[in-house]
Amino acid sequence: MGTRYYVARLWEKANGRIRCLVCERKCTLNVGQMGFCGNYQNIDGKLVHAGYGLVSAVESRPIEIKPFFHYWPGSSALTFSLWSCSFLCPWCQNWSLSKRKPKPGSDEYIPPEKLVELALRAGDEGLCASFNEPTIGFDYLVDVFELGRKHGLYGTIVTNGYMTSKALKLLLEVGVDGYSIDIKGCPETYRRYIGTINGAEVVLRNAKYILDNGGHVEMVFLVVPGANDSNECIEWVLGKLYDNLGPDTPLHINRYYPAYKYSKPPTPISTLLRVYDKAKKMGFNYVYIGNIGAGTPYENTYCPKCGKTLIVRYGTEIVEYNITSDGKCPRCGHRILIRGKPILKHSTRWRSWI
Ligand code: SF4
Incomplete structure (x- = not known):
C-alpha cells in the first residue's frame, strides 16, 4: 500500500519552518x-499527517472499561487506536502501542468509512479512540468521528488531555462529547x-473547557508509588480537580501495576483508600477505585x-x-449525572476485529 499524503488542518508558518498545532508540544519542523x-x-x-489511519487495534469494548461510568452505561464502543504518544510516562500500561512510531505506507491503513461500517455491523452504540494517545492522530479522528455522528454513533476519547484548544474545539464540533482524561499528578x-x-x-x-462547552468529562488518577503518591501531590491534584471541575465530575482512582520502564510494586490498597477518603471528604460525589479486581x-x-x-457493577458489567x-435517584429524587441512555441488553461487548 502506498504512502497517503494527508495535509493536516492545524499548523502555521514559523520563520521558514512550520509549527504543528495539534498538541501543546507545538513541534516546530524543518522540511x-x-x-x-x-x-x-x-x-x-x-x-502532513503521516500516521493518518494507521490503526494498531480495533475492538468492540464495554464503555465502562475506558473508564466511563456516567456515559451511556452498558453500551459498547468500537474502540480503535493508532501509534505513539505525546508523553513519556515510564509506567505506560499500553507501551507496545504508545512507544512505537507509525510506519507510513504500511498495510495498517483503515479508512474512516471502514471503521464506522465495522461499528454499525457490530451493533456498537459509539466510537472510542483509546489505548495510545488518540489526539496525535487528530485529523483521522476528526474524519472518523464526523462520519460516525452522521450514522448516529457517539464519540469518545481516552486521552492525556494535552491537545491544543484549537484541536479540542474541533473535536467537540464533530461530536466527540465524552472525554476520559488522565491527570498524571502535580506539576x-x-x-x-x-x-x-x-x-x-x-x-x-x-477539562474545564469541555465542561463549559457541554461535554462530558471523567477524570482518571493513576496513583503511582514514588511519582505522585505524596500527600502534597495528592492534595494538589484533588484540590485542582475540585476547584476547576466541581464535585459532580466522576473521579477514578486507579491502581498502577509495574510496566514498561517502571518496576516499583503495585500501588498499596491503603494508598488508594487514602486518596478515596480524601476525595470523598473534599466533596466529590462520584469516586471510584479501579484496577483492584471486580466485585x-x-x-x-x-x-x-x-x-x-444506584448502579452495581461487577468489573465492566x-x-x-x-x-x-x-x-433521578428513586429514593430521594436527587438528579444523577448520566449522559446518554443506559443500554442494558448487551450479552457480549468484547470482540476483536484485527
Ligand atoms: S501532535 Fe505530534 S508533531 Fe504535533 S505538536 Fe504534538 S507531538 Fe508534535
Whole structure:
C-alpha cells in the first residue's frame, strides 16, 4: 500500500519552518522533519499527517472499561487506536502501542468509512479512540468521528488531555462529547516523568473547557508509588480537580501495576483508600477505585444525597441499574449525572476485529 499524503488542518508558518498545532508540544519542523510523536511531518513546507489511519487495534469494548461510568452505561464502543504518544510516562500500561512510531505506507491503513461500517455491523452504540494517545492522530479522528455522528454513533476519547484548544474545539464540533482524561499528578510529576512543563495546567484547562462547552468529562488518577503518591501531590491534584471541575465530575482512582520502564510494586490498597477518603471528604460525589479486581463496593455508584446504591457493577458489567428513566435517584429524587441512555441488553461487548 502506498504512502497517503494527508495535509493536516492545524499548523502555521514559523520563520521558514512550520509549527504543528495539534498538541501543546507545538513541534516546530524543518522540511522533512518529523514531530515528536512521529505522526506529523513537514513535507515541502506543509504539515502532513503521516500516521493518518494507521490503526494498531480495533475492538468492540464495554464503555465502562475506558473508564466511563456516567456515559451511556452498558453500551459498547468500537474502540480503535493508532501509534505513539505525546508523553513519556515510564509506567505506560499500553507501551507496545504508545512507544512505537507509525510506519507510513504500511498495510495498517483503515479508512474512516471502514471503521464506522465495522461499528454499525457490530451493533456498537459509539466510537472510542483509546489505548495510545488518540489526539496525535487528530485529523483521522476528526474524519472518523464526523462520519460516525452522521450514522448516529457517539464519540469518545481516552486521552492525556494535552491537545491544543484549537484541536479540542474541533473535536467537540464533530461530536466527540465524552472525554476520559488522565491527570498524571502535580506539576512536578509532569516535569520529572512526563516530559512537559505545563502538562497539569493544560489538562485542567482542557477539562474545564469541555465542561463549559457541554461535554462530558471523567477524570482518571493513576496513583503511582514514588511519582505522585505524596500527600502534597495528592492534595494538589484533588484540590485542582475540585476547584476547576466541581464535585459532580466522576473521579477514578486507579491502581498502577509495574510496566514498561517502571518496576516499583503495585500501588498499596491503603494508598488508594487514602486518596478515596480524601476525595470523598473534599466533596466529590462520584469516586471510584479501579484496577483492584471486580466485585468491590468501590466500583458502584451511590446517590450523593441519600447514599442509595444506584448502579452495581461487577468489573465492566452492570448488575443492577436503579436510576429512574428521568435520571433521578428513586429514593430521594436527587438528579444523577448520566449522559446518554443506559443500554442494558448487551450479552457480549468484547470482540476483536484485527
Ligand atoms: S501532535 Fe505530534 S508533531 Fe504535533 S505538536 Fe504534538 S507531538 Fe508534535
